[in-house]
Every structure is written in structure tokens, then in C-alpha cells.
Amino acid sequence: MEMKKWLEKAAQSILDQDEESAREIAKKSLEDDMDPVEMINDGFAAGIRKMGDLFDRGEVFLPGLIIASDAMAAAVKILEEALPQDRRQEKLGIIVIGTVEGDIHDIGKGIMVTLLRVHGYEVHDLGRDVPIEEFVKKAQEVNADVIGSSAMMTTTQIGQKKLEEALKKAGLRAKVKTMVGGAVATDHWAKRIGADFFGETPADTIDKLRRILN
Amino acid sequence: MMKAKERVMRLLNHQAPDRMPCFAANTSVTYDQMEKVQAFWPEGHEKGETMARQALAAHTVLGLDAVRVPFCQTFEAEALGCKLKPGGSEGIPGIDFPPPYSLDDTPVFPEDFLSRGRIPELLKAVRLLKNELDNDVPIVGGIIGPFTIAGALLETVPLLKASIKAPEKIRPFLEVAEKAGTTLAKALVDAGADIIACEDMTASPMLAAPDTYRDFELEYQKRQFEAIPVPKILHICGNVDLIVEYMGQTGADILSLEPKASALLARERCGPDIILMGGVDTISTLYLMDPDTVRLECEKTIADGIQILAPGCAVAPGTPLENILAMVAVAREH
Numbered sequence: 001m002e003m004k005k006w007l008e009k010a011a012q013s014i015l016d017q018d019e020e021s022a023r024e025i026a027k028k029s030l031e032d033d034m035d036p037v038e039m040i041n042d043g044f045a046a047g048i049r050k051m052g053d054l055f056d057r058g059e060v061f062l063p064g065l066i067i068a069s070d071a072m073a074a075a076v077k078i079l080e081e082a083l084p085q086d087r088r089q090e091k092l093g094i095i096v097i098g099t100v101e102g103d104i105h106d107i108g109k110g111i112m113v114t115l116l117r118v119h120g121y122e123v124h125d126l127g128r129d130v131p132i133e134e135f136v137k138k139a140q141e142v143n144a145d146v147i148g149s150s151a152m153m154t155t156t157q158i159g160q161k162k163l164e165e166a167l168k169k170a171g172l173r174a175k176v177k178t179m180v181g182g183a184v185a186t187d188h189w190a191k192r193i194g195a196d197f198f199g200e201t202p203a204d205t206i207d208k209l210r211r212i213l214n
Numbered sequence: 215m216m217k218a219k220e221r222v223m224r225l226l227n228h229q230a231p232d233r234m235p236c237f238a239a240n241t242s243v244t245y246d247q248m249e250k251v252q253a254f255w256p257e258g259h260e261k262g263e264t265m266a267r268q269a270l271a272a273h274t275v276l277g278l279d280a281v282r283v284p285f286c287q288t289f290e291a292e293a294l295g296c297k298l299k300p301g302g303s304e305g306i307p308g309i310d311f312p313p314p315y316s317l318d319d320t321p322v323f324p325e326d327f328l329s330r331g332r333i334p335e336l337l338k339a340v341r342l343l344k345n346e347l348d349n350d351v352p353i354v355g356g357i358i359g360p361f362t363i364a365g366a367l368l369e370t371v372p373l374l375k376a377s378i379k380a381p382e383k384i385r386p387f388l389e390v391a392e393k394a395g396t397t398l399a400k401a402l403v404d405a406g407a408d409i410i411a412c413e414d415m416t417a418s419p420m421l422a423a424p425d426t427y428r429d430f431e432l433e434y435q436k437r438q439f440e441a442i443p444v445p446k447i448l449h450i451c452g453n454v455d456l457i458v459e460y461m462g463q464t465g466a467d468i469l470s471l472e473p474k475a476s477a478l479l480a481r482e483r484c485g486p487d488i489i490l491m492g493g494v495d496t497i498s499t500l501y502l503m504d505p506d507t508v509r510l511e512c513e514k515t516i517a518d519g520i521q522i523l524a525p526g527c528a529v530a531p532g533t534p535l536e537n538i539l540a541m542v543a544v545a546r547e548h
Contacts, residue, residue, distance in 0.1 A: 017378070058456075061423035063374040070375075102305045107370055107421065129299070129308075154496045154528050155241075155306050183420050183452060188498045 014047025098126030100159025236545030262338030344406030355402030359414025
């Protein structure tokens with residue numbers, strides 16, 4: 001099968017939110033000697049970008065996006081394992097990300113982690129319910145460019161503000177950019193607490209991230 | 215001047231109250247109030263006496279037209295076997311990992327549900343409040359909606375994925391979850407609650423697809439509300455425009471909306487009889503801004519048709535007292 005067809009099939013498997021099919025296509029395309037980098041960037045990533053657009057337009061909802069991003073992650077893992085070390089993509093930036101302490105929700109953040117990796121960022125996912133010190137410690141350890149925090153509840157959102165303060169205290173604030181996300185965050189909130197930006201949707205976040213790191 | 219309960223009940227009976235009622239569908243406890251009534255967390259989540267004392271602050275310190283228990287969203291889930299994550303002195307308890315069930319399991323509703331976890335203390339708090347308030351101030355008892363409890367039983371991400379990939383599999387969880395909320399609601403009413411507020415965060419279109427609400431959650435929410443013999447508030451967080459029509463079909467007497475949702479649309483879709491509650495964004499305004507901004511935002515939502523002035527969602531515990539008081543003052547002028 002020619003490359004173009006493989007790319008279409010890859011994108012379609014993401015739009016169909018079909019993880020099994022995405023894995024299958026990743027494996028078969030390798031057997032057919034397709035280029036894994038191209039399969040990721042022009043196939044699967046094209047599919048997830050389209051899903052992101054549909055989500056932004058309110059035609060797809062969060063559950064669909066979660067399933068599609070899982071399918072994407074599964075396919076990308078297979079393709080990346082087939083890549084020789086020197087062909088692995090250069091990272092666009094190092095990101096430390098987590099859901100703030102007290103908040104056990106991992107919903108939107110999981111999608112962001114997958115998408116950021118697909119877009120070429122090195123992502124250190126601290127998971128959920130992350131104490132503020134852990135964000136700071138990890139950022140120092142990996143020399144992070146960006147720290148992202150997610151909060152899903154009005155009662156835990158204060159953690160994002162505490163993170164800003166902790167970064168200042170650690171003398172780290174000038175060295176990193178901070179992004180806030182989650183169901184309860186807004187542009188206003190980001191400005192108010194001194195975060196660099198609010199990522200509203202996956203597409204919006206990727207876009208703002210690219211601009212702020214340039 | 216009417217007593218708070220008369221004010222609220224008149225509105226619920228579609229008669230004119232002396233002024234606009236103002237109270238919270240969700241928790242309104244803040245650190246300031248804790249200091250004033252000398253009742254603190256974590257005891258306020260665990261002990262009936264402390265819980266009642268903190269709840270009373272809504273009326274005695276804030277001047278709200280109702281008091282409300284509890285202050286977290288974990289009572290049913292804990293009693294159904296979820297692991298509790300304590301919130302300490304500053305936060306509210308949450309549900310910890312791992313969840314008790316996976317999608318292929320059959321969830322169980324325990325016969326001794328009402329004596330599990332902290333439910334006996336919650337009921338005790340309501341009885342204490344009833345005693346103290348002597349029918350002058352309505353008591354709002356809080357329960358959690360079926361979809362949200364199902365999200366605690368399975369963890370939210372697996373629930374959301376199943377809602378698309380294998381939706382029929384979520385029904386047994388919605389069944390048990392509905393039964394839990396309904397059983398708790400009836401016990402709260404028996405203990406003295408005048409109004410039941412059902413919070414269903416996970417059913418928000420920000421998380422679940424609107425079709426999932428229409429095709430699944432609506433049926434269970436209807437069943438639940440049918441079984442509860444007092445007025446019901448339905449609160450779903452975020453912009454609920456895409457499901458507000460179905461929220462209006464649940465049998466709720468009051469819809470509690472965040473300012474992100476359109477009160478105008480809610481009125482249009484749900485008809486003239488539904489009572490709309492809401493007013494001010496709890497984070498970007500109530501927590502962060504000043505009394506003037508709070509007043510402006512309240513006036514705007516009142517102009518959009520809000521009939522009970524309220525914080526749009528759970529009040530952040532660090533919210534300044536003067537901001538909440540500014541909201542109450544607006545209600546007194548209407």
C-alpha cells in the first residue's frame with residue numbers, strides 16, 4: 001500500500017476513536033516499510049489535530065477526545081520503538097505537568113500529556129494530587145522550560161496560585177514559563193495569579209506554548 | 215420582614231417573597247467563618263456537632279437564607295466503598311485511588327448504607343440544625359448525582375470512556391449510585407432537611423457528552439427526584455447550555471447555574487416554572503475580586519432572570535468575607 005493510504009488510515013483510526021485499529025495500522029505500516037516519523041506526524045497526529053478541531057467546535061466531547069488520544073498514544077509508542085536513536089525527534093522543550101494537590105482529577109491533563117509528546121515536547125507527568133514542592137523539585141531536576149498545572153475544582157484551584165509563589169521562593173520563576181489548565185481555570189485567573197498563560201483547549205495550549213517558547 | 219424559610223418557600227410556591235432569597239446550593243464555608251464560629255476542618259467534615267456549627271455560620275455570619283450540609287462530595291462514595299482522601303485543616307476530603315470497581319464488576323448497594331462512613335454524623339448535623347433553627351431557616355441537604363457517584367466507583371476517565379465505547383455497562387453503576395443518593399436524600403429529609411441539593415459535577419458537558427446526559431443520566435436523575443418528597447435543586451458545574459433542556463426535565467424545582475451558563479437559555483428551554491439560582495463566579499469573582507465587582511456580576515445575572523442569588527459553585531474556602539457579604543447585600547435590594 002502506498003504511503004498516502006497509510007497516512008489516511010492512520011488519521012481515520014484516530015477519528016474513529018479506535019485504539020485497536022490504530023495499533024494494527026502502526027504495526028502493519030512498519031511491516032510495509034513505511035517511515036515511522038511520517039506515520040506519526042502526517043498520519044496519527046493529523047488525526048488528533050482534526051479531533052482537536054472538532055472538540056473546539058463542540059462536535060466532539062471530552063470522552064471522545066480521551067479515547068482518541070489513548071489510541072494515538074498506543075500507535076505512537078509502537079512507531080517510536082521502531083525508530084533508531086538518531087532519528088528520534090529533537091525535543092521542542094521540557095515540560096513538567098501535574099494536577100495540583102487535593103485534586104485527584106486527571107482528565108484533561110492526560111490528553112494534554114499525549115498531545116504535548118506528539119508535538120515534540122519532553123513531558124514529565126507528575127500525575128494527580130501533586131504537592132507543590134514536587135512541581136518545584138522536578139522542574140529543577142529536569143531543567144524544565146515550562147510547568148503546567150491542572151485544577152478541576154474551585155476548592156483546589158488555589159494550588160495553582162501557591163505554585164507561582166513557591167516558584168518565586170525557589171528562585172525559579174524567571175527561568176520557567178507557567179501554564180494553567182483544568183475545568184475551573186480561565187484567562188483572567190492566569191493573569192491574576194501571574195501564570196504565563198491559560199490553555200483552554202488542547203489546540204489553544206499547543207499554539208500558545210509554541211509562541212511563548214519562541 | 216419574612217423569615218428566611220417563608221421567603222424561600224414562597225418563591226418555591228411561585229408566590230412573591232419580600233425580597234430575593236440568597237443562599238448556596240454548594241458549600242459556602244470559608245476560613246473566616248470557621249474563625250468566627252470556632253469550628254474547623256477536618257472536624258467539620260467528620261463530626262456532627264462541628265458540621266452543624268459551621269453550617270450555621272451561613273446564616274449567622276453571612277446572613278444567607280438557608281444553611282447547608284455537607285461541605286464535601288464524598289459521603290455516598292465513601293459509604294459505597296471508595297477510599298477517602300482526607301482534606302486536612304485547609305481542604306475538603308476527596309476520593310482516593312484505586313476505585314473500588316472496574317467496568318466488568320457488579321457494584322453492590324450495601325444494606326447498612328446509612329450507618330456507613332460519616333453518614334450518621336451528617337444526619338446528626340441535620341437534626342442539630344433543625345433543633346437550633348426551629349423552622350425559621352431552611353436546611354439544605356446535599357447529595358451527589360448518579361453520574362458523579364458512578365465516576366467515583368469507576369474513576370472518572372474509565373466512566374467517560376465507557377460512556378462512549380460501552381454505554382450499557384455503566385447502567386448498573388448508575389443504578390447503585392442513584393439508589394445511594396436517593397437513600398441519603400430521604401434520610402436527610404427524615405432528619406429535617408427542607409430542600410435537597412444534588413450536585414452532579416461529572417455530568418457537565420465539560421466532561422460528559424450531552425447525549426450521555428440525555429440517554430442515560432436523565433432517566434436516573436428523574437427517578438431519584440421523583441422519590442424525594444421535598445423541593446430539589448440540581449447543580450451541574452460549568453457551562454451547561456447543551457444539557458440545560460434535559461436538566462429541566464429531571465423534576466428539579468431549582469436549577470443552580472454558574473455564570474458561565476446562560477440563564478436566559480435555561481429559561482427559554484425549561485419554561486416559566488423552573489426556578490433559577492446562581493449569580494457570581496466563585497473563583498474569578500467571589501474569591502479574587504472586590505465587593506464592587508461582585509455586586510456588578512450579581513446585578514447582571516439577576517437581569518438575566520436569576521431568582522435566587524447564590525455563589526455559582528462551591529465557594530473556595532479562602533474567599534474574603536466581604537465579597538460574600540456584598541452578594542448578600544445585593545439580594546437584600548431586590
